[in-house]
Amino acid sequence: MEIFAWILILLFFVIGFVGLVYPIIPAVLFIFGGFLIYGLFFSFSELPWWFWAIQVLFVALLFSADALANAFGVRKFGGSRAGFWGSTLGLILGPFIIPIVGIIIGPFVGAIAAELLVNRSSFKQSFRSGVGSVVGFVTSVFTKGIIQTVMVILFFLVV
Template structure:
């Protein structure tokens, strides 16, 4: 049973990392569930304080993911159209990686700009608002990615630390 929990937990870690880029997946909570599954194995000692702290961080980052883009958009005079454009740009970057890794940055910005151009007639204001939408989006995404990668590192460290208990054939 420990092996099943370990494999599912490890898969959830990668789904969580993917969720830091895909708006439809709650990346940090999914990664936290992966950590929880690791701690539910008989090999890893219970540490409910650690799990509580990491849950609080996951939920805080999850909430901030909704707050930061709105704050960035409002700070720079953006609109909902800019945020929608950013999300559409991200989806284009993920499903049509024309520009490679740089596309993950270029497409959301172009999407935000297009969204703001639809909403505003003034090109200068639209560019500023698009930058705010994009900056908020990138900040939230980076924060989610950072936390999910840290959770993956903790997962691997703990699994390695107790590998002889998880995998008795390593003894």
């Protein structure tokens, strides 16, 4: 049973890291779920209160990281709120419409389309907004990857 528990914990961690590039998967919830599985199979008392406090703070940070990085990227490149929402919609739909590359193309096209349709921006400005959405997404993936790695390393240090 112990081997099954560790396989399940590691599977949750792997799914969490896959969720970095496939945003429909709530990545951080799978990482946190791995901690909960450990507690259920072994003991919650092995994980001290400060471990849970730090992990909850990381979860809150990661939930806001996507939106903040996307908004920052779009704004930094001159986009508007419409560009932000277009890129968010593209981020969700892109991987389903165009598997694998849709994760990059979706937010890019979404931001451009929203800027063109809502704000009647020039194509040049809309294109810049699309580039900003991709920069924001890549920055978010990198940042979240580092934070999730720290979460998992902290888990293994405590256990």
